[in-house]
Amino acid sequence: MTTALRALLGLALLAGLYLLVGVVVGAAILADVLMAVDFAPNVLREVVALNLAAAALGYALATVSRRRSGEQPGVPVTREQEPLLWQAVEDVARRVGTAPPDEIRLVAEVNAAVSEDTRFLGLKAGRRRMFIGLPLLQTLTMDEMRAVLGHELGHYSRAHTRLGAPVYRGRVALLAAVQSLARHPVLRLPFTWYARLYLWVSRAVSRRQELEADALAVAVGGRRATAGALRRIDDMALAWTLYVHGYLSLAGAGGCRPATVFNGFHALLNDPVRQAEIARLAAEPRESSPYDSHPAQADRLAAIELLPEPSQVPDPRPAQSLLRDPAGAAQAVETSIWTPEALTALRPAPWEHIVATATYARRNAEPLRDLALAGRLVVGASRPYLDAAFEAIARGRQAELTARLTELGWTAADDLLAGVLGRALEAVLIEHGQARWTLSWSGPPRLLFDDGEEVALAGYAAQVAADPSAVPGLRAWLGDLGVRHDYVPVAETDRPASPVGEPAPVPRR
Incomplete structure (x- = not known):
């Protein structure tokens, strides 16, 4: 079954969720009508419970179905501000056969991602955004960064973002439905089974999409750079967790916040003791769930090794070369981390x-x-x-x-x-x-x-x-x-x- 067919099946299951909720709501309305026509005290408790369950389901789905525009994370950068970064993104977009994003935002995360505003279950596309973690630009090589960009833009070229958003909302809606029925175990059971089926199907979609995006990353950056980026990002994510919990969580003490966020992170990342700790953590077996949206790293690396190696000239330069003003970019992204109240009340220290x-x-x-x-x-x-x-x-x-x-x-x-x-x-x-x-x-x-x-x-x-x-x-x-x-x-x-x-x-x- 192709990824697109799996995604369409996920959308069909999502429609089935609303049908299932409609059955419960319809049953509650029918029970109310029957009670009004011929009041039966012996089933009053069951009718009340059915109405409460229908109300809980309706409220849960209405809450998660609302579109949340919200403020986007990070700092937007224009072509005029960062021409080399935009040029690199546009070049990779051409190579993977897609249009470049409408917006690039630098974020304070060890991650890169893309999003696409869609309507009508992904049939109508809207604004595209690419989010690039500043730590990646500060740490990866140019080849590794191109592989990362190829992976993310590959989600556009394979239309993953079109169907990904409604499929994701389906997951959220199903989990909300199951949680809303916590006090109604009998009704909760079919919704739980349905949620497991939906998560199983959507997991298969997401995992296949990640492997397809990895193949495009290799086509752009090569096997070595793609595998290296995957390993390095995983290590950096572990380091970032240590940094956030052990250091950034101290912000606010004595009315202070760190004068430099990323300098501290790189100090931890380059510490030999921490490097050994991160290597140990990376080598430990990870707990996995059958509903994980990404394949295991070992599976992704094995799949990458089987892909053909493109012919290209290696580019080991630091990816930070893509930034016209690295220090200014870091300062802008660091500022975006804090709320306006924190920026006013906490002095840099x-x-x-x-x-x-x-x-x-x-x-x-x-x-x-x-x-x-x-x-x-x-x-x-x-x-x-x-x-x-x-x-x-x-x-x-x-x-x-x-x-x-x-x-x-x-x-x-x-x-x-x-x-x-x-x-x-x-x-x-x-x-x-x-x-x-x-x-x-x-x-x-x-x-x-x-x-x-x-x-x-x-x-x-x-x-x-x-x-x-x-x-x-x-x-x-x-x-x-x-x-x-x-x-x-x-x-x-x-x-x-x-x-x-x-x-x-x-x-x-």
Whole structure:
């Protein structure tokens, strides 16, 4: 069966979905009419359930069927702004036998994609857009970039985008229909079976389309460049996930955002430790679903090796050569990442400052504050002195101190007091200029003394928490660091009466 016939079958199944919903709605209307003519109390519950199910289905399909124009992601670039990029795209479009896109947008993703506004189930074409991830232009070679462009433009030349949009909307509609029937298991069952059939058919369409697009990528860039781009994009996607979760998620701490987003990403990508980690992650078996829209990478690479190699002159230049002003393009795309509110409220700052500020806020600020508050409650101090917590330990009242910490929202654990104390002591060092969280692209931030030695207080904190006789030594050590006995880390009024959320549990050692 050809890809087009499979896509048409998917559209037929999509029409069947609306027919199935029509049957449910019609049954609900018929039941209402019969109840109006001859009221039957013994089936009232079933009729009400049928009406609720019909309403849920109608609402779900109406919601997903609405066209969402929305603002497009990224930054549009015109021919005048980036003539070489447009020239490359137009040249590849000619080679794969399609018209170039109407719009090119640079996006902050490790990906490239195309879209096409369509009407009447793909029979009428509209505006075409190509989205090119700036990290690809910054990292791939010219040959690899041409292969990527050939793959994406190949979706146009094979009319994948015409039928792809309605097929995708069908998936969304079916999933919405199944979810809307969560409270109606009997009616949900046929919709679930129907959804599985639709996903199976549409998956076959999508996978075949990807292989067809890969063949055009090889025709434009060659087997080596196509396979290399596929592998490199996969590795970069893993690196981008690490970067977003470990670094970009820190944005907002202390009212700051990174001054440079992509420079940080490439610093992580070029770090030897991270390269080894990414290689390990890439080699791990991936969980796959029978409904995945893309073939497995191994299958795509194997299919690429069987394709004929075109005769062409290799072009190993960096793809960034296609940009007239790479730095300006990066700045524009980075700006598009942030909301207008973030651009106004968050000031640009170096990664070192963001990591130090955010890590302190996430790891140390709350333990320091809560330990002082708990100590005050246990010993009855006039203010939340940190030393009040030390006094509670010195008096052997660790159990009461732990209980107060749980009242403040901490998760109960055998080593809770030791964990909170260790983090609080880290905070004291930071507050008094003795240590600082430092940026590392190889892994989590490290807390270092001024001389570069790593701070390791977990064992010492556990010793103090377990042994009241260790408190005098702790006080003497802190005194040598300039920490006064009446040190108050935070005013009591600064703590909300009803804290929102729960502090992160102290990790078990």
